[in-house]
Amino acid sequence: MLAFYYDKSFEGLLCAVFDAFKLKKMPECLLSDDDVVPLLVSDSHHVEFRNSKYERVYSALQKKLSKIALNQILFTWLSELPESDLIIFRYICKVFKSNYSFETDFGDPDVLAIHDIAKKVNKEKHHIQQFVRFNAIKNPTSDEKIYFAVIGPIYNALPLTTRFFKDRYADQKWAIYDEKRQYGYFYDLEKLEKISLNDDLIVNNKINQDYLTDDEKVFQTMWYRYCNALTIKERINPKLQRQNMPRRFWQHLPEMQQK
Structure with a gap:
């Protein structure tokens, strides 16, 4: 051989x-x-x-x-x-x-x-393009706000989505991080660059709540209450929900967290 x-x-x-x-x-x-x-x-x-x-x-x-x-x-x-x-x-x-x-x-x-x-x-x-949820965080090195998202997809599909997010969110600074593969991409309004993280920004595969802006914490609470108020308990279909929204994305969706 x-x-x-x-x-x-x-x-x-x-x-x-x-x-x-x-x-x-x-x-x-x-x-x-x-x-x-x-x-x-x-x-x-x-x-x-x-x-x-x-x-x-x-x-x-x-x-x-x-x-x-x-x-x-x-x-x-x-x-x-x-x-x-x-x-x-x-x-x-x-x-x-x-x-x-x-x-x-x-x-x-x-x-x-x-x-x-x-x-x-x-x-x-x-799925990544559908279920990414950006969180407004405080830049550890400055006072500017960055929209940050964490994902952990089955396949290494993040590079295939960068053009989509760059076009859709061209007017704001954002970063998407694949915690499973320990790399991500940061867009600074001009260029896209590959990044890695060495600090405590991500804890237990989630964004450290200490980095969230005060407005972000309020918006997440309001969004959860809004989604919860619209939910018709008698019509909840967990099987169909998992088919349309894979469970592996739930931990990064504010509306799916227990309050």
Whole structure:
């Protein structure tokens, strides 16, 4: 069994595709240097990352695939599912070997897997756009107000939503943080940048109440009472509610908290 070692980045994966065609060898598994080596591995190759290799493969993909198929590859990568990188690797190799429009060959298991995984990630992307709740917090380093939200999605779909939030909230400073993956994005009215947190802003997967502005605390209480007043107790349907609003988002929704 041949194993390819790479840096576990999307760009590195495309470099692995480049090396596979150059060496005329197809790996059975893709590993990082920290992975446990499977017992059946008898040969290995370390993929060297180079921008020239990544750009060449990606440029060729753009010529062979539609924009929808390219997005499906990206969505599958962001799923972070086990062996999703190997599925993408095999898919791309088959694309380059095929003389027809391979992306619609749903009889191939890798095409079907890419399609199904991308569909799930896209659904999570829309859930994030629907259920993000911003909280007005005080900037720890200044007196300015920032709208801050915490999420913990199943898939790493946050990068797919930044354009949506940037367009929708272009006139205010905001930040969205994925507490599950320990990173987020901050928009300062001009540019979007990736961030990480090292302080106590998030406690038990929730925003530390000490950072909320006084107005925010009042608004959250009023919003909860408003939603509670409109609720018709006799028509509550927990099963349907969970279908339309996954339970994993509830801890970040003010209207779902117990008062």
